[in-house]
Amino acid sequence: MKPVNLSDLLPNALDRRHVLKSAGMGAALGLSGTGVMSVQASPPGPQEAMGHGSGTPPGPDVPTRLSGRPEPRKTDAPDQPDRRLGWAVVGLGAFAQSRIIPAFSDAEHSRLRGLVSGSPDKLSRLGAAHGISSDHRYDYESFDRIAEDEAIDIVYIVTPNALHADLAVRAFEAGKHVMCEKPMATTSEECQRMIDASERANRKLMIGYRAHFEPHNVKAKEMLEAGDLGRLDFITSDHHRHLNPDDARDHWRMRKALSGGGSLPDIGIYSLNGALYFLDESPIALAAQIHSPSGDDRFAEVEDVCSVQLRFPSGAVANISSSYSSDTKRIQLFGEKAVATLDPATAYQNNRLMVADKEGQTKISTSETSDTQFAAEIDHMSEAVREGTPIRTPGEMGLRDVRLIEAIYESARTGHWVNLHPDGRMK
Ligand code: NDP
Numbered sequence: 001m002k003p004v005n006l007s008d009l010l011p012n013a014l015d016r017r018h019v020l021k022s023a024g025m026g027a028a029l030g031l032s033g034t035g036v037m038s039v040q041a042s043p044p045g046p047q048e049a050m051g052h053g054s055g056t057p058p059g060p061d062v063p064t065r066l067s068g069r070p071e072p073r074k075t076d077a078p079d080q081p082d083r084r085l086g087w088a089v090v091g092l093g094a095f096a097q098s099r100i101i102p103a104f105s106d107a108e109h110s111r112l113r114g115l116v117s118g119s120p121d122k123l124s125r126l127g128a129a130h131g132i133s134s135d136h137r138y139d140y141e142s143f144d145r146i147a148e149d150e151a152i153d154i155v156y157i158v159t160p161n162a163l164h165a166d167l168a169v170r171a172f173e174a175g176k177h178v179m180c181e182k183p184m185a186t187t188s189e190e191c192q193r194m195i196d197a198s199e200r201a202n203r204k205l206m207i208g209y210r211a212h213f214e215p216h217n218v219k220a221k222e223m224l225e226a227g228d229l230g231r232l233d234f235i236t237s238d239h240h241r242h243l244n245p246d247d248a249r250d251h252w253r254m255r256k257a258l259s260g261g262g263s264l265p266d267i268g269i270y271s272l273n274g275a276l277y278f279l280d281e282s283p284i285a286l287a288a289q290i291h292s293p294s295g296d297d298r299f300a301e302v303e304d305v306c307s308v309q310l311r312f313p314s315g316a317v318a319n320i321s322s323s324y325s326s327d328t329k330r331i332q333l334f335g336e337k338a339v340a341t342l343d344p345a346t347a348y349q350n351n352r353l354m355v356a357d358k359e360g361q362t363k364i365s366t367s368e369t370s371d372t373q374f375a376a377e378i379d380h381m382s383e384a385v386r387e388g389t390p391i392r393t394p395g396e397m398g399l400r401d402v403r404l405i406e407a408i409y410e411s412a413r414t415g416h417w418v419n420l421h422p423d424g425r426m427k
Contacts, residue, residue: 062228062338062357078108085382086151088114088136088176090143090167091159092122094249095181099348100158101130103374109382110375113151116143143167147174154179154381156208160258161265165190172201177385179378181208183269184398186260188406188425191399198395206381206391207398209273211346213376215368216353217277220333220340223355224278229335235278235318237271237331239263239346243298243324254298262302264290265405268322270346272408273401274331275310275318282400282422283310283318288411298324308408338363400424 087110089096104112114136117123123137136151146152155171156179157164165185168178178198184207185191198205211217223229240263244250252258253266276282288308292299305323312318329344341354352367377393384391403424410426411418419427 062363084109084111085153086111086113087154087156088116088152090116090157092117096158099374103378106375107378109379144170160252161260162186162258165194168194169197172197172203177204179206179381183265184402188403191402195395204385204391205395207393209393210373210377212393214370214373216342216351220353229340230337232335233316234334235275237275237320238328239267239270240323240326240328241267245298256301263322263324264306268306271320271322275320278333279312279316281312283312283420285311285417285419287417288408290412
């Protein structure tokens with residue numbers, strides 16, 4: 001395959017950022033000012049031109065270049081700092097420090113203005129590093145005083161899963177909007193409590209499903225909606241990571257009271273939410289199995305492997321999986337015209353989208369920067385709050401997914417298929 005620059009695929013290739021923004025594709029492709037997208041499109045080689053030697057035309061409907069609906073952007077320039085919405089990050093652990101806090105430097109409508117932590121050392125160290133004065137630093141006891149902090153519009157909860165609900169309710173009662181990491185909470189009752197508090201406070205609630213803002217996932221979704229892949233009959237979605245008992249961030253993941261479960265709510269939720277994102281429908285039934293190797297202390301309370309089959313109203317089926325024993329982040333969309341493979345689909349960086357025709361010939365292979373996904377989701381929330389527009393990944397989506405997780409555990413426990421309502425509740 002010959003590497004092709006994105007500018008080769010766009011008309012009037014002027015300044016790349018300008019072209020993408022004016023075409024409304026900047027957000028969809030997630031390019032930052034210096035972002036470089038390397039696109040590799042297979043040229044129509046002699047074999048393809050001859051129909052793979054089989055006499056079959058090379059599937060004219062399978063695209064060889066990226067296309068799709070542009071995503072409208074409201075502004076052409078980043079907001080001045082004093083116009084940006086103020087955010088406070090709650091729980092300054094591995095993910096907050098490595099991805100969320102750094103993302104504010106790429107955001108255009110959002111600004112980090114507050115920190116909440118149980119660690120005085122983190123508050124002073126990260127506060128100094130990011131220009132957050134002591135007036136905007138809180139511990140979990142003083143957190144409710146954030147109600148008087150006019151610098152803060154939105155609270156981003158990045159703590160262990162079982163703590164999401166209480167913190168979200170407190171943030172709503174303080175009059176703030178809430179972004180909450182996945183999984184939304186450890187039970188559907190807690191999710192509902194969060195939604196009720198958000199409605200009482202008339203404040204927005206967003207779940208941090210960053211894949212909905214990740215350029216390759218967005219592109220695959222656009223191709224699906226444009227009909228480039230044809231009818232979608234089958235999806236596989238597999239998310240696995242190693243659980244390391246020596247790593248502090250994995251300690252609470254081994255405790256069910258803090259995590260709510262094992263690989264399923266932690267990373268299997270990407271498999272589940274990804275399948276539903278691409279199919280755009282809720283399952284009518286599922287059957288699941290879970291497995292943990294005996295004698296492994298990591299799995300005394302939570303599961304290692306989870307494998308689920310799902311049936312959808314359209315007739316489509318999905319196989320999704322998760323585990324704590326390998327490293328895979330892959331989604332495959334088996335359309336009637338073409339197969340799209342996201343591999344990796346949900347890494348922090350260097351995700352990849354490949355599209356092949358039914359004969360397995362790769363038509364598109366593209367990998368560009370993916371780390372724009374974090375700023376994109378933060379800015380989406382800020383814009384939704386400011387403009388009063390809908391959230392792409394709202395609390396109701398988080399609730400549906402937690403209900404489905406409960407159904408998955410129920411199926412694994414009973415060994416039977418579980419029938420489902422469209423909102424994810426078990427029948
Ligand atoms: P960490 O353990 O690294 O961080 C969690 C932080 O929460 C801690 O550092 C601590 O911060 C705070 N905390 C408060 N109470 C507790 C407690 N009882 N036990 C442990 N920590 C506590 O976890 P991660 O950063 O990996 O995960 C945090 C959340 O983010 C989870 O919900 C996880 O699912 C989600 N996540 C999402 C990802 C994504 O891609 N969207 C990726 C990784 C995680 P402090 O000391 O400041 O109080």
